[in-house]
Amino acid sequence: MKTVKLFSLLLLWGAIASVTSCKPTTDSSSELPAAVEDNFNFIVANDLGRNGYYDQKIIAEQMGETAGKIGIEFVAAAGDVHHFEGVASVNDPLWMTNYELIYSHPELMLDWYPVLGNHEYRGNTQAVLDYSGVSRRWCMPARYYDKTFEVGDSSSLKVVFIDTAPLIDKYHKESEESYRDVAAQDMQAQLHWIDSVLNNSHETWKVVIGHHPVYAQTSKDEIERENLQERLDPLLRKYNVDMYIAGHIHNFQHIEMPGSPVDYVVNSSASLSRKVSPIEGTQYCSPETGFSVVSASDKDLTLYMLDKNGHVLHTVTRTR
Numbered sequence: 001m002k003t004v005k006l007f008s009l010l011l012l013w014g015a016i017a018s019v020t021s022c023k024p025t026t027d028s029s030s031e032l033p034a035a036v037e038d039n040f041n042f043i044v045a046n047d048l049g050r051n052g053y054y055d056q057k058i059i060a061e062q063m064g065e066t067a068g069k070i071g072i073e074f075v076a077a078a079g080d081v082h083h084f085e086g087v088a089s090v091n092d093p094l095w096m097t098n099y100e101l102i103y104s105h106p107e108l109m110l111d112w113y114p115v116l117g118n119h120e121y122r123g124n125t126q127a128v129l130d131y132s133g134v135s136r137r138w139c140m141p142a143r144y145y146d147k148t149f150e151v152g153d154s155s156s157l158k159v160v161f162i163d164t165a166p167l168i169d170k171y172h173k174e175s176e177e178s179y180r181d182v183a184a185q186d187m188q189a190q191l192h193w194i195d196s197v198l199n200n201s202h203e204t205w206k207v208v209i210g211h212h213p214v215y216a217q218t219s220k221d222e223i224e225r226e227n228l229q230e231r232l233d234p235l236l237r238k239y240n241v242d243m244y245i246a247g248h249i250h251n252f253q254h255i256e257m258p259g260s261p262v263d264y265v266v267n268s269s270a271s272l273s274r275k276v277s278p279i280e281g282t283q284y285c286s287p288e289t290g291f292s293v294v295s296a297s298d299k300d301l302t303l304y305m306l307d308k309n310g311h312v313l314h315t316v317t318r319t320r
Helices: 001-020 034-038 057-068 092-099 123-132 167-172 187-199 221-232 233-238
Strands: 040-045 074-077 112-114 145-151 155-161 204-208 243-246 252-255 264-265 282-286 290-298 300-307 310-320
Touching: 034 057, 040 057, 057 290, 112 155, 155 187, 155 264, 167 221, 167 282, 187 204, 187 233, 187 282, 243 290, 252 310, 264 310, 282 300, 282 310
Parallel strands: 040 074, 074 112, 155 204, 204 243, 243 264
Antiparallel strands: 040 290, 145 155, 252 264, 252 282, 290 300, 300 310
8 A cells, every 4th residue: 555655656756747847858969860961051140249148159169069060051049149138230249259259160250140139239239230241241131021932842941030139018118218110010010921921831840030039938928929829920820830949048948839830949048047847838948058950851841959968958840
């Protein structure tokens, strides 16, 4: 009888533990598979700007080594390249200490496609766009834009880069104090644009990248997720977007929601991370710092979450 009670208690403890902790789904020492080298690859990095401190320099070097090993086409910078008050101008020294001198690996001297994060909105956001005229690799044609790429022999990839802060009410309310030009942005115009781009997208794979997550475990204001669930998520679901990739929360999360065809990914900070725990739909989460590699082929689209040593922690895979 005691044995049965003990076994029941162990089962109960295991069930509780499974929803209160995040565990790796792969061996934390695993490497990217060799087959990735034959695919169309790009890196996703965000929440970078710590002037090289914490894990930023280590991760920057690892990004370069990974890029050299597998070959990448570009880097998607998913916001908050500059903590904490954005930049003042295209000549702000933070461009050197947060970006140019940190991401100096030869394999990272290619196109970077950025989006604005909330910290960029605390400074001069126009300077972030205008830096495209200063740096060869900083390619930001607008606050939101899209790119189409050929993949494999018969497939294509659509990546839609969006500006999430103007889609969230709290930034409009705080625009006079902290987020200076959020109020000047037309929320409905961007949502109409996203709808139009996705409606006209016939690519094999569709990925949307923004700074703020639609679903995530975090202590940050719930209104952030609620607004995006109301305004953005219906478009992601309507057009069967494969992955929505965000940052902002400073940890790794992979969430699947009932009834949604979308894989919701939170990419960890490339400098300083935070703790995390599971919520409804959590498939994986980790407080490790790092970055992600997105790899596309004719048959599948896979996102690899990598820690600061380049080890694969978790994979998100879509197949056709």
